[in-house]
Amino acid sequence: MRQTLRTRWNLVVGLLGSLILLFALWRAGAPAWLLWAYNIERAGYALDRALVWPEPRLSDSLPMLAADADEATLRTALAHLAAAMRWRPDHFHAYRLAGHLYAAQHDWRHAAESLAQAAQREPRNPLLPWEEGLMYEQMALAVERAPREAMLAHFAAGTVEAPAAPLDTPFCQGNDLRTCYVGRTEWALPPAHVAGALPESAPVLFTHPPVKVRAELTIPTQTPALLFQHGLAPEARDYGTDGATFQVWVETPDGATMVYERTVDGETARRGWVWGVADLSPWVGQTVTVVLVSGPGPSGNTQGDWYGWGDLVLTTPRAARYAQQAPRAQMRAVWLAAGFTPDYLVQRALESLTRLQDPADARRWAARIIALDPTQPHGYSIMADAYAAEKMWAAAAAFYREAAQRAPDVRDHIYNAARMEIELGNLETAANLLEQTPNLPLGAMPRSVILYELGNLYRTRLRDPERALQAYDRALEWREWGDRPNLEAETHVQRGNVLRQLRDYEAALAAYRAALALNPEHYWAIVGEAQALHALGQSDAALARLDAAIALNPNQAYAFNVKGDILRALARIDEARAAYQAALERDPDNRALQDKLNALENQSSP
Structure with a gap:
């Protein structure tokens, strides 16, 4: 105390x-x-x-x-x-x-x-x-x-009050002249109040003054703020508008109340979007009629007044206040003015992704890169890599495609998008993407490696030996293996497997021997050669090659398995049984081997 x-x-x-x-x-x-x-x-x-x-x-x-x-x-x-x-x-x-x-x-x-x-x-x-x-x-x-509810379609289906006078717009329908004053479209405009800002796309309810659009709404408790962007059609910048006046009214049985009014002058409108918000909170829980009014500017002149209400949504008051700042555009403007470049942020994002192993943080940095320069692929590819690290395959595929759009000559982005589609089980989509990649001149991924993987996709997943053979042939034609030269021999082996599946045993034998010319100790090439020799009726030569494979890798079961098949075909049951037993010792969980042994249980060599 x-x-x-x-x-x-x-x-x-x-x-x-x-x-x-x-x-x-x-x-x-x-x-x-x-x-x-x-x-x-x-x-x-x-x-x-x-x-x-x-x-x-x-x-x-x-x-x-x-x-x-x-x-x-x-x-x-x-x-x-x-x-x-x-x-x-x-x-x-x-x-x-x-x-x-x-x-x-x-x-x-x-x-x-x-x-x-x-x-x-x-x-x-x-x-x-x-x-x-x-x-x-x-x-x-x-x-x-923040929660939001898109309202553009709701207002587009509302009641239109407009002059019955001709107006040349793309929205005219039939003989109803009112339809010329209202329509649905999409514009890409920069925020008017942010110098050097990039265009931002938004769905638009086109409303040529003088026009009113009425729609009945039940005002939600959580999202009573009606947020929108005023804009001038890009094609109308030179039509001579002097501005327009926008209002929002709420009509109830007790009368009408104006909750928003703003006049946008022509110069501001030509610069881009102007945000506005109407506070509908006094009518929370009530069903009211909300009226959007587009009128002429102060002079009363409607020439060139191709205006619209962009991205009409109901959202929270806090989100509406922040949205009017065009915060992404402001962020970009502040950082660029201070000299921050995407290159600096790229290094920071890669550090999060590789050294720190933090994909979520890498995504935050990638989003900043995209905000600074959305025309370059780096931010999108890092974002995709981060999503892929978290096994969010669909998001990763989408961002790899975005990267590919910005670097159409680089095959790596398309290749990576294909990998994500394989993870999603979209095999034909993946194959179509991989087919495109060899024609693209730039990229770290070697063309032959991509085509080898395409061949494997056709052979093992899509069960299409003809297209697999074509992919393997193209891989060998390119002879572009990068740091994986061993794949050339492997491609010959897989090509031999496909040819053997197609029963072209002479060509298969040539493929296996092409692999062995590159790597004389290629286990699978020796086994494949033995299988092709047996199919051509040269069983003794086949068995000799299998013994060579077993000597090369005595712990591998597959050569014993094939040897058992050939011996069984030659009715040399005891030798076949011994070969299967040797295979089963090396692969004890192989049910197919056990079934083969069981089938020989009551048989013996002649």
């Missing part, structure tokens, strides 16, 4: 001393930096109690609230940071600490704004825009993970 009272007394004395010192410094006209330092120190003390960081702390780690963090401590930290900003408004540190505090509370918008302020004050520090970009990334993830 005394210890507790003493601790509290020491805290009071310390605080009183700090206040006296602060007062003395102020009275003495102390420089602003001392007052700034005092508030930074006090804020840091509060933050040390309120925030925790992952261990180890990495470049993309985010702060979290400590389990015992309380509102009073957070308010104290923010108050001291605000004071520090007042004393030294041009210094970055307080803004950065505020960004971390907001991030720990998952207030990503304020976190991004604070870190942007920090970066403006210290442009030479690349860590500040990097952290700002991470906040935008978290906004994007919040949008993407």
